[in-house]
Amino acid sequence: MGAMLQLKDLPDALILGKFADRYGAVDVDAVLQFLSILRIGTDLSEALDGFLARRGLLQGRWWVLILLMREDDLTSTPSELAEKSGVSRATMTRLIDGLARDGLVKRLGDRSDRRKYSIRLTAAGQARLDEVMPEYYPRVKRMMKVLSAAQREQLLQNLLLLKERSKVFQ
Amino acid sequence: MGAMLQLKDLPDALILGKFADRYGAVDVDAVLQFLSILRIGTDLSEALDGFLARRGLLQGRWWVLILLMREDDLTSTPSELAEKSGVSRATMTRLIDGLARDGLVKRLGDRSDRRKYSIRLTAAGQARLDEVMPEYYPRVKRMMKVLSAAQREQLLQNLLLLKERSKVFQ
DNA sequence: TTGACATAGTTAGCTACCTAACTATAATGG
DNA sequence: CCATTATAGTTAGGTAGCTAACTATGTCAA
Incomplete structure (x- = not known):
């Protein structure tokens, strides 16, 4: 399986606005929510991983x-x-x-x-x-x-x- | 970031029951839901990954x-x-x-x-x-x-x- | 019955993640 | 002013994933 995003630094609305200047209208909420979902998935997976790693x-x-x-x-x-x-x-x-x-x-x-x-x-x-x-x-x-x-x-x-x-x- | 579970074959209730015989009462729903959440996280991450990979x-x-x-x-x-x-x-x-x-x-x-x-x-x-x-x-x-x-x-x-x-x- | 195709597993070489140990440089405090 | 400590980056060696190419074996059909 591929690795998962580990963004500790999600973009804020200001930054997404700047990107929008270049790339056109961006659904800021959608992007932030999508990245947050990916990140929480990573966090849950890492919690399990740490638990298992401590047990060999x-x-x-x-x-x-x-x-x-x-x-x-x-x-x-x-x-x-x-x-x-x-x-x-x-x-x-x-x-x-x-x-x-x-x-x-x-x-x-x-x-x-x-x-x-x-x-x-x-x-x-x-x-x-x-x-x-x-x-x-x-x-x-x-x-x-x-x-x-x-x-x-x-x-x-x-x-x-x-x-x-x-x-x-x- | 650590790798994430890629279980294509989640346990069914029968198998979890078998495990329960050895390990005591298991909240079957909780386990299945947890694994499903991890798996969907992986799936979403892989969808993005494939998209990016096709663009170098x-x-x-x-x-x-x-x-x-x-x-x-x-x-x-x-x-x-x-x-x-x-x-x-x-x-x-x-x-x-x-x-x-x-x-x-x-x-x-x-x-x-x-x-x-x-x-x-x-x-x-x-x-x-x-x-x-x-x-x-x-x-x-x-x-x-x-x-x-x-x-x-x-x-x-x-x-x-x-x-x-x-x-x-x- | 043998030539072509399919299947099981490994190997090689790539990305991407980690920790620990290392080098080089900077900062600090007696 | 210099010894210690901290910081920046790299290197080494590990795990875990991939695809592609390979070996060996099995299957099937002309």
């Missing part, structure tokens, strides 16, 4: 472990993992390299198709999740509780509308 | 050019740019390397303090912005118009509340 995981690795734990035999393939976590196969190769190096997953050959191999969650990998998840879930609950169920519903609804309309950038 | 810019570089254009003399320093765009000085060094290589900015010595130097937006850099910005602003406007002013106001309000509460991850 990073977002990409954490998600791979979770995907493996979902499987009944704790096993999957690089392609499947790449597709489910939404990264390229090349990126997944490197994530697995790091996880295998740390002993959190293990590569296992596949007899039926020699192009493939399997990735299995190890006991150490499960143990790492067992440290993280019982701290993760209550925090998410505590955070989301700041909004009522109806508010959360509406927030998602509106974000989804924006996402659909983000086609304008195509 | 990436988010980090685009923002540096904009920060320079805001200045009356089109000039700033690496430290200032790093602080305003929220990246480390090391990252800014590399962004400037790339921009200077492409001729979009220029490094200029500083007589008064020989540790410093200035970065100035070049004519080519201004031209690049002049290609991008007149296409950027109307698109943002068109996208945000899917929500009423009141809805946008409320969306921001609720996101800000979540951001404040993201302290739970500290």
Whole structure:
């Protein structure tokens, strides 16, 4: 996935006015709100990232472990993992390299198709999740509780509308 | 800025139930909503990223050019740019390397303090912005118009509340 | 049955982010 | 006035993402 804007210094209305002189009428509110949404998304993501990093995981690795734990035999393939976590196969190769190096997953050959191999969650990998998840879930609950169920519903609804309309950038 | 989750495969309620067996009561709605918010943030960011990439810019570089254009003399320093765009000085060094290589900015010595130097937006850099910005602003406007002013106001309000509460991850 | 195409994974080389350690210069205070 | 501390920028080495090109294997159809 691409990196996300980290603007600590959003433009104020004055600056946007100056840009408008060059580029014509600008919907100042729309621009400020759009950039703010991107920035808050970054902030939330970084909050989670810091939490995971302090527990020896990073977002990409954490998600791979979770995907493996979902499987009944704790096993999957690089392609499947790449597709489910939404990264390229090349990126997944490197994530697995790091996880295998740390002993959190293990590569296992596949007899039926020699192009493939399997990735299995190890006991150490499960143990790492067992440290993280019982701290993760209550925090998410505590955070989301700041909004009522109806508010959360509406927030998602509106974000989804924006996402659909983000086609304008195509 | 850190990378953001790219989960294409959010857990369903069944899977979260399985996890609950191991980790105790989980607020399934809260977790799904939180992950969805992160994911939509990524999607919006990637939409902008793709738009910029097709015009020869990436988010980090685009923002540096904009920060320079805001200045009356089109000039700033690496430290200032790093602080305003929220990246480390090391990252800014590399962004400037790339921009200077492409001729979009220029490094200029500083007589008064020989540790410093200035970065100035070049004519080519201004031209690049002049290609991008007149296409950027109307698109943002068109996208945000899917929500009423009141809805946008409320969306921001609720996101800000979540951001404040993201302290739970500290 | 073999030649063409498809699939699985890796490698190489790029961007962009980080921290920590480094160099050079400036500022300050005994 | 010089030793310490602070500041500006770079470098080194790490993670995480991408595309494109590659190897190896499997599949399928003429």
